[in-house]
Amino acid sequence: MTDGLPKWVDIAVIPLINVLLALILSALVVWMIGEDPVRAMTILVNGAVGSAYGWGYTLFYATNFVFTGLGVAVAFHARLFNIGGEGQAALGGLGVALAMLYVPWPHWSLALVGATVAAALFGAAWAAIPAYLQAKRGSHIVITTIMFNFIAAALMVYLLSRVLLVPGAGGSPETARFAEATHLPNAFALFPWMGWSRSTPLNVSFFLALLACVGVWVLIWRTRLGYEIRAFGHSEPAAIYAGISPVRITMIAMLISGGLCGLMATNAVLGEAERLVIDPVQGAGFVGIAVALMGRSHPFGVFLAALLFGALYQGGGELQFEMPSVSRELILVIQALVILFTGALDNMVRMPLEKVFVSARRRPAPPEPTSPKGADNDPIAKVEP
Amino acid sequence: MTVASSGPSHTPPPGDPGLAIELRGISKAFGPVQANKDIDLAVRRGTIHGIIGENGAGKSTLMSILYGFYKADRGTVLIGGRETEIPDSQAAIDAGIGMVFQHFKLVENFTVLENVVLGAEDGAMLKPSLAKARRLLTELAHEYELDVDPDAVIEDIGVGLQQRVEILKALYREADILILDEPTGVLTPAEADHLFRILKGLRDQGKTIILITHKLREIMEITDTVSVMRRGEMTATVKTAETSPEELAELMVGRKVLLRVDKAPARPKDVILEVRDLHVTDAQGVHRLKGVSFDIRAGEVLGIAGVAGNGQSELLEVLGGYEKATGRVRVKGHEIDLTGSASDAQTRRARGIAHVPEDRQREGLIMDYRAWENVAFGYQKDFGGTLMDHAAMKRDCAGKMERFDVRPPDPTLAAKSFSGGNQQKIVLAREIERNPDLLLIGQPTRGVDIGAIEFIHQQIVALRDQGKAILLVSVELDEIMALSDRIAVMFDGRIMGERLPSETDQGELGLLMAGMAGEAA
Numbered sequence: 072m073t074d075g076l077p078k079w080v081d082i083a084v085i086p087l088i089n090v091l092l093a094l095i096l097s098a099l100v101v102w103m104i105g106e107d108p109v110r111a112m113t114i115l116v117n118g119a120v121g122s123a124y125g126w127g128y129t130l131f132y133a134t135n136f137v138f139t140g141l142g143v144a145v146a147f148h149a150r151l152f153n154i155g156g157e158g159q160a161a162l163g164g165l166g167v168a169l170a171m172l173y174v175p176w177p178h179w180s181l182a183l184v185g186a187t188v189a190a191a192l193f194g195a196a197w198a199a200i201p202a203y204l205q206a207k208r209g210s211h212i213v214i215t216t217i218m219f220n221f222i223a224a225a226l227m228v229y230l231l232s233r234v235l236l237v238p239g240a241g242g243s244p245e246t247a248r249f250a251e252a253t254h255l256p257n258a259f260a261l262f263p264w265m266g267w268s269r270s271t272p273l274n275v276s277f278f279l280a281l282l283a284c285v286g287v288w289v290l291i292w293r294t295r296l297g298y299e300i301r302a303f304g305h306s307e308p309a310a311i312y313a314g315i316s317p318v319r320i321t322m323i324a325m326l327i328s329g330g331l332c333g334l335m336a337t338n339a340v341l342g343e344a345e346r347l348v349i350d351p352v353q354g355a356g357f358v359g360i361a362v363a364l365m366g367r368s369h370p371f372g373v374f375l376a377a378l379l380f381g382a383l384y385q386g387g388g389e390l391q392f393e394m395p396s397v398s399r400e401l402i403l404v405i406q407a408l409v410i411l412f413t414g415a416l417d418n419m420v421r422m423p424l425e426k427v428f429v430s431a432r433r434r435p436a437p438p439e440p441t442s443p444k445g446a447d448n449d450p451i452a453k454v455e456p
Numbered sequence: 457m458t459v460a461s462s463g464p465s466h467t468p469p470p471g472d473p474g475l476a477i478e479l480r481g482i483s484k485a486f487g488p489v490q491a492n493k494d495i496d497l498a499v500r501r502g503t504i505h506g507i508i509g510e511n512g513a514g515k516s517t518l519m520s521i522l523y524g525f526y527k528a529d530r531g532t533v534l535i536g537g538r539e540t541e542i543p544d545s546q547a548a549i550d551a552g553i554g555m556v557f558q559h560f561k562l563v564e565n566f567t568v569l570e571n572v573v574l575g576a577e578d579g580a581m582l583k584p585s586l587a588k589a590r591r592l593l594t595e596l597a598h599e600y601e602l603d604v605d606p607d608a609v610i611e612d613i614g615v616g617l618q619q620r621v622e623i624l625k626a627l628y629r630e631a632d633i634l635i636l637d638e639p640t641g642v643l644t645p646a647e648a649d650h651l652f653r654i655l656k657g658l659r660d661q662g663k664t665i666i667l668i669t670h671k672l673r674e675i676m677e678i679t680d681t682v683s684v685m686r687r688g689e690m691t692a693t694v695k696t697a698e699t700s701p702e703e704l705a706e707l708m709v710g711r712k713v714l715l716r717v718d719k720a721p722a723r724p725k726d727v728i729l730e731v732r733d734l735h736v737t738d739a740q741g742v743h744r745l746k747g748v749s750f751d752i753r754a755g756e757v758l759g760i761a762g763v764a765g766n767g768q769s770e771l772l773e774v775l776g777g778y779e780k781a782t783g784r785v786r787v788k789g790h791e792i793d794l795t796g797s798a799s800d801a802q803t804r805r806a807r808g809i810a811h812v813p814e815d816r817q818r819e820g821l822i823m824d825y826r827a828w829e830n831v832a833f834g835y836q837k838d839f840g841g842t843l844m845d846h847a848a849m850k851r852d853c854a855g856k857m858e859r860f861d862v863r864p865p866d867p868t869l870a871a872k873s874f875s876g877g878n879q880q881k882i883v884l885a886r887e888i889e890r891n892p893d894l895l896l897i898g899q900p901t902r903g904v905d906i907g908a909i910e911f912i913h914q915q916i917v918a919l920r921d922q923g924k925a926i927l928l929v930s931v932e933l934d935e936i937m938a939l940s941d942r943i944a945v946m947f948d949g950r951i952m953g954e955r956l957p958s959e960t961d962q963g964e965l966g967l968l969m970a971g972m973a974g975e976a977a
Contacts (some may be wrong), residue, residue, distance in 0.1 A: 295836050295844050302833065305822045312776045312811070312819040313834035314802030429487050 076425055082372065086413055087363060088420050093412040096403040104397055115405075118389025125389070127271030132355075133374075133381030134273070134338045137280040139359025140377050141287045142194075142331035144368040146292055149324035150304040155216030156200060156332040157356030158223030163333025164340040166193030168347035171249040171298065172235075182253035186333065186341045187279065194333015197223060202325030206318040212325070220356070231349055240425035246347040255342045276338035283331060284370040290327070291370075300324050332356060334394040335427040365413040374395055375449065376413075383409060463685040466693050471537030475663035476633050482531035484517055491517040493688045495531070496586060499633075499681075504655060504665045506696070509685030510708055510905035511876050513667050518650070518685070519635055523555050524548040529816050530873040536632075548721075554626025556636045560618050562610045568621050569593070569606040572628050589628060596627060600657040601650065615763075616647035616660040629650075634658065635666045640674060645933065645966035652678045672701040673934070681802075684708055700780035709907045719917045722941040724753035726788075728925035729894050734783035736770045736949075744770040745781065752894070752925040757916065759940025760929045764968050766785040767949040769928045771812060772898050775927070776811040788893055808889035812880075814898030814929065820883040821871040828853035856885035861911060879909025884912060888919055895919060898929045904929065913939060933962055947971040 120127050139156040146153035153159075166189035176182035201215035227343070231244035257274040259268040267273065283439040292299040303310040303316035306378050310317060358380050366372030387402035471478060475498050482495040492514045499505045500522075509515050516757065519552075520526045524542040533540050534549045536886060540547050548555070564572050568588055572890050577585045590606055597603045603611070604620050610852060626634055640648040653915040655665050657676060673680050676696060684707040692707050697712065705713040729752040736745040745767045752758045758767050773779035777800050785792040787807050793799045806810070821830050828846075831853040832839045838952040839845050854868040860881045862874070871879055880900065887895060901909040916939055920926055936943055937957050944953045945968035952968040 123773050147795055161963050289843075295840055295842060295848075298829070298832075298836055302822050302825070306818065308819045309822055309833070310799060310817075312813055313836070314800050314805065316800065340678065385974065 076428055080424065080428070084366070085417070085424065089412040089417065093405075094418070096408050096412075099157040100172040100401065100404060100408075101397065104401070106334075106394055107283065111394060111397065112253060114390050115142070115386035117339060118376055119386030119391075120163060123266040124268050124271070125167065125385055127267050127273045128385040128388070129378070130258075130277055131274075131338070131343065131381070131383040132384040134277045135335050135353075136358050136362045136377035136380050137374055138283060138330050138335040138338070139355050140366060140373040141283055141370060141418045142328045142334075142357075142364030143359045143363035144299075144366065144370070145287060145291070145331060146161040146324055146328035146375055147298045147363055147368040148297070148304045149320055150307075151202075151205070151321065151328070152364075153198065153216055153325065153328045153332075154213055154360065155198060155329070155356070156359045157221045157352050157354070158216070158220040159197045159329040159332035160335040160339075160356050161227050161350075162197040162222045163190035163194040164347050165227065165350040166190050166333065168235065168246050168249075170174075171253050171341065172246060176250070176253050177377040179253055179255050183255060183275065183279070183337065183341070184313035186253075186337045190336040190340075190446055192333075193245075194336075195330040197333070198329025199322070199327045200304065202322050202329075205325070206321040224350075227349065227407040232424035248346045252432050253341065254345055257342075272343040274338065274342035275341045277341040277356040277412075278345050279334070279337060280308045283334065283373075284374050287331070287373075288370040296323065333360065361410040361414055365410075380406070380408070412450045468967060471534040471538035471539065472498075474616050475499060475534070475537060475758050477666075478534040478537075479518075479522075480532045480534070481538060482518065482521060482528045482533070483526050484521060485844055490688050492521070492528070493686075495690045496685060497690060497693070499666060499685060501664055502537075502659060502662050503680040504659050504667060504678055506679035506682040507666060507668045507685060508672070508675055508682060508704060508708060508906075510670065511903055512587075512905070513685040513708070514635065514688040515685055515881070518557070519637065519666070519668060522548065523635065541793060542667060549631070552632035554623075554629060555636045556619065556622040556626065556630025556634065556639060556643060558638045560622055562618060562621060565604060565609060566605050567607050567609055568613075569623055570611060570625075571607075572625050574625075574710050576629055591626060592609075592628060596624060599661070600654050602654055612777065614651070615642045616644070619643070620654070631663075633666065634666045635668070637668045638670070639667070640669070640671065641931070644969050645962055645968055648674075665921040672704055674890055675704065686710060705906055709905070710730045711907075713910060715908055717917060717938040719911045719939075720921070722756045722920065724756040724941070725752050725923060727751050728754050728788055729927070730777075730784070730786040732784040734771070734774060734781050734785070736767075736774060736779060736781045738770070744773070744949050748783075748946075748949070748951055750944055750951065750954075752927055754893075755920055755923045755924050756941040757920050757928050757939050758928040758944055759936040759943045760927065760937045761933060761943055761965055762931070763947035766946045768946055769898070769947075771946075772811070772814060772896050772927075772929055775804070775896050776807065776813070777801040777809075778930065801834065802837070805890070808893035808973065810882050810890050810892035810895050812887050812895070812897040812900060814902070816883050817877055821879060823872040826868050826870055827857065827862070827874070827882055830871050830882055831856055831867075833886065834887070835890065843851075856889060859889075860885040860915070875905065875908075876903035877912075880912060881908065888915060892924065894925045894927065896927050896929075899932075900928070900930065901932070901935060933965060936965075937962070945969055 083388060094112060098112055101111040139160060142156055143153055170185045170189035171182065174185060176185060197219060201212055201219055204210035204214040204215050219242040221422065228244065231246065235246045236244060236245045255274040257414050258271050259269050261275065290303065299315045301318055302313065303315055307317060310320070333356055336351060340347055344351065362373055362376040362380055366376040368405045383406050387405060390397050391399055391402055473832045477497070479495055479497040479501040482492050484492040494591055495518060507515050517526065521827065522542065524545045524547050527543065533542060540551050542551065566574065567584055573585045573589045574594065578588070593606050595672060602620055604617050604624065604661060607794050610618060610621065623634065639651060643651060656720060669675060679696045682699065682704065684691045684704060684710060732749045734745050734748040738744050745764055748771060750758065760771065762768055770779055774781040774794065774933050775785065780799065781794045783794065785794060790807065816821055820834060826849045832849050836844065839849050857865040857867065860879050863883045864879065871882065874882065897916065902910050904912065916926060928936065928939055940957055943957055943960065943965065945965055946952045947969060948971060952971065955965065
C-alpha cells in the first residue's frame with residue numbers, strides 16, 4: 072500500500088490533503104446555500120480550537136472517539152468489522168450507571184476504577200454474542216453487530232423508562248444523578264490556570280483515553296496475543312497453519328473491541344452527564360469506524376483522527392449556532408465529506424502522489440533492473456553471433 | 457552456438473512476413489522495477505517457440521504486453537510483419553493471438569460449448585453461434601486429437617480436458633498464434649504428452665505456438681527454437697537442436713547449475729512416523745483420503761507423487777494438525793490425537809513435527825509481516841508468554857538468513873519483498889532449525905528459481921542425513937525421483953503403489969498417477 076511513498080507522506084501529508092479537499096468542498100456547499108464560505112470555515116475552525124472553551128469540548132468529544140476508534144481498530148487488526156460500537160458503548164453506560172448507583176464509592180478515583188471495569192465488562196459482554204455467532208456459526212459480524220445496536224437501543228429505552236427511572240423525576244427517561252463523591256474532576260478543577268470554563272465537559276477520562284492508546288499499542292505490536300491477532304487478520308489459513316485458533320482470536324479480539332467501546336461511557340456518562348440518559352453514545356460508535364479507518368488502525372493515528380473529528384463536532388456545533396441557515400444536516404454533510412475523503416477516496420490522492428514520488432526518485436538515478444538476489448555471480452558470457 | 461534472433465545492432469528492416477511475431481525494443485517498468493528491458497524477439501511462423509526463464513525474469517510481463525494486458529513503455533510489436541498496436545485483449549484476439557493461461561478462465565457451471573462461444577457470440581441469439589461452434593468442435597476434434605464432449609459441464613471434466621477447452625476457445629476465435637503459459641503444471645505425464653501431440657499437430661497446420669515454461673525437459677522435447685530470459689532481459693535465442701539442458705540452465709541462472717541432486721544412499725533407522733488407515737471427509741462431504749497407510753523411518757525421504765488434488769494436501773494437513781481425520785498416526789511411538797482438543801498445529805510442533813506447507817504465500821508466511829516476525833511464525837510461544845522478545849526474534853532471523861543464504865539478508869523486509877526462492881528459504885530455515893523428528897514438506901520448489909532449487913534440495917538431503925524422517929509431497933516428478941528414497945503414488949485418496957526410484961521410471965509412475973495400478977504393477 073505504501074510502496075514508493077515515504078512514511079511521513081503516508082501518515083501526514085495524504086490525510087492533510089484529504090481533509091483540505093473535504094473542507095474546500097464543504098465551503099462550496101456553504102457557498103451554494105448562499106452563505107459566506109470563508110466566514111463559515113473561520114467559525115468552524117475558531118469554534119473548535121480558537122479558545123479554551125472550544126478546546127474543552129473538542130477534547131471531550133475526542134476522548135469519546137478515541138475509545139470507540141480504538142475499539143474498532145483492534146477488531147480491524149483481526150479483520151473483523153465491528154459496527155456495534157454504538158450498542159457496546161450504550162451497554163458500557165449501563166454498566167457505569169449500575170456501578171455508580173448501587174455501590175457507595177468513597178472517592179472519585181475509586182469510582183473511576185469501578186466505572187472502567189464495569190464499562191469494559193458490559194461493552195465486552197455485548198460484543199461477546201456476535202463474536203460467538205461469528206466464530207462458531209459463521210454469522211457475519213457486520214450484520215449481527217448492527218442488529219445488536221438496535222437491540223441495545225431498545226433495551227436502554229426499556230430500562231430507563233421502566234426499571235431505572237427515578238420516581239417523580241418529571242418523566243424524562245434517565246437515572247438519578249450519581250452521588251457527589253463519584254463526580255470526576257474536570258479540566259477546570261484540575262488545571263484552573265489554563266483558562267478552562269467552570270462547566271467544561273473535559274475531564275480525567277481524557278487521560279484514561281491516552282492510557283488506552285498506549286495499552287492498545289503494546290497489545291497489538293508488542294504482545295504475543297497482538298502478534299496472533301494481526302496474523303489472523305492478515306491470513307486465516309496461515310494462522311491455522313501456525314496453530315492459532317480462529318475461534319479464540321475472534322472471541323478475544325471482539326471482547327477487547329467491545330470493552331474499549333464500552334469505556335467511552337466513563338467519559339460521556341460518568342464524566343459529563345453524571346447520570347445515564349436515553350442515548351449516551353450520540354453516534355460516537357459510528358464515528359469510531361471513521362476514526363479507525365482514518366487512523367489506519369494505529370493508536371497514534373486513531374488519536375489524531377479522534378482530535379480531528381472532535382474539532383469537527385465542536386466547530387460544527389458553533390457554526391450551527393452562529394449561522395442559523397447552516398442547518399444540522401449541513402454539519403452532517405461536512406462530517407460525511409471528511410469521512411468520504413479520508414476513508415473511501417484515499418486512493419484518489421495517493422495514486423498521483425505515488426507517481427510524483429516514483430518519477431522524482433527515478434530522475435536523479437535510474438535504477439538497475441532490480442532483483443532481490445545479490446550480484447555475486449559472473450554475468451553470463453554474451454552470446455556471440 | 458547459433459543465434460536466431462536479430463540483435464539490436466541490425467538496422468530495423470521492414471517487417472518480415474515470415475515472422476509471426478516480432479518484438480522490437482520492448483521495455484516495461486513497474487515503478488522502480490524494470491520488468492522488461494529492451495526485448496527483441498522474433499518468432500517464425502509455423503514453429504513452436506519456447507520462452508524459458510526463472511520466476512520474475514519477465515516472461516509473463518512480456519506475454520501480457522503481447523496480449524494487451526499491459527502497455528509497453530517503449531518498443532514496437534509486429535504481427536505477421538505489420539506493426540500492430542495492442543491496447544487490450546480484444547485487439548490481441550483480432551490480431552490472431554490466443555492465450556491459454558496457467559489458471560483457466562472458464563465458467564465452471566457452463567458447458568464446453570457455452571464456454572467456447574462465450575464472448576464471441578455472433579448475435580443476440582445464442583442458437584446460431586452454438587450450432588456453428590458445435591460444427592467447428594467436431595472438425596477440430598478429428599484434425600488435432602482435440603476431443604471434448606461439447607455438452608459436458610466444465611466442473612465435471614478433468615483439468616486436462618479443461619485445458620483443451622481453453623485451446624478450443626482460442627481456435628474458435630481464429631487464433632493463428634497460440635501462447636501457453638506453464639501448460640503442464642496441472643497435467644499427468646500422459647496428459648502432457650497428449651498436449652504436446654496436439655501442439656505439434658497445430659504447428660504442422662501452420663499455427664505458431666509460444667510455450668512459456670520453466671521445465672527444461674519440455675523445452676527440449678517439443679520446441680524448435682528457445683529464447684531465454686533473465687532479469688528482464690532476453691539473454692539468448694537458440695535452436696533447440698543445438699543446445700542442451702545444461703546450457704539453458706546456465707543461461708537462465710547466469711552460472712553453472714547442478715541439475716541432479718548429489719546424495720548418498722539412505723541409511724534408514726527406527727520408524728518415526730506410522731500412518732494407518734487414514735480417512736478424511738471434507739466439509740462438502742467428499743471423501744478425500746480413503747485409507748492411507750505408510751511408515752517413514754529416520755534417515756529417509758518418502759516422496760508422495762501424484763497429480764495435484766488427489767489427497768496429498770489433505771494428508772499434509774492431517775499430519776500438520778489442521779484437518780480432522782480418522783485412523784491412527786504415531787510419531788516415535790506416541791499416539792497422535794487426530795480429532796480431539798489436542799489436534800492442532802501447536803501440539804504437532806511440540807511433538808517434533810515441522811511443516812513446510814505447499815502454499816507458502818497463503819499458509820507458510822504472513823506476507824505483510826517482516827522477515828523477523830515470520831521466522832517466529834508457528835513458534836511464537838518460544839519468544840515470550842505475554843510480551844514478545846523482538847530483539848531475540850531479530851537475532852534469530854539474522855542468523856537463519858545467513859545460514860540459509862536468504863537474499864537480501866535484511867530481517868526488516870516484509871516477506872512479500874522477497875523472491876519466491878528466498879521466501880521458501882525463510883520457511884525452510886524456520887522449520888528445519890527447530891530440529892524436528894519429522895519434516896513435512898509440500899511442493900518445496902514451486903515458484904522457486906533454479907539457483908534456489910539446488911540449495912533447497914541440498915538442505916533436504918542434509919536433514920535426511922542427520923537422521924530425520926521426511927515426507928515429501930510434490931507434483932514435480934523429477935523432484936520426487938531426485939530426492940526420494942521411496943516413492944508412493946497417490947491417486948483419488950489412495951496410495952496406488954510404492955516404488956524404489958532405482959527400480960521405476962517416469963512412465964510407470966505416470967500410469968500409477970493416472971490410477972492405472974493393474975497395468976503398472
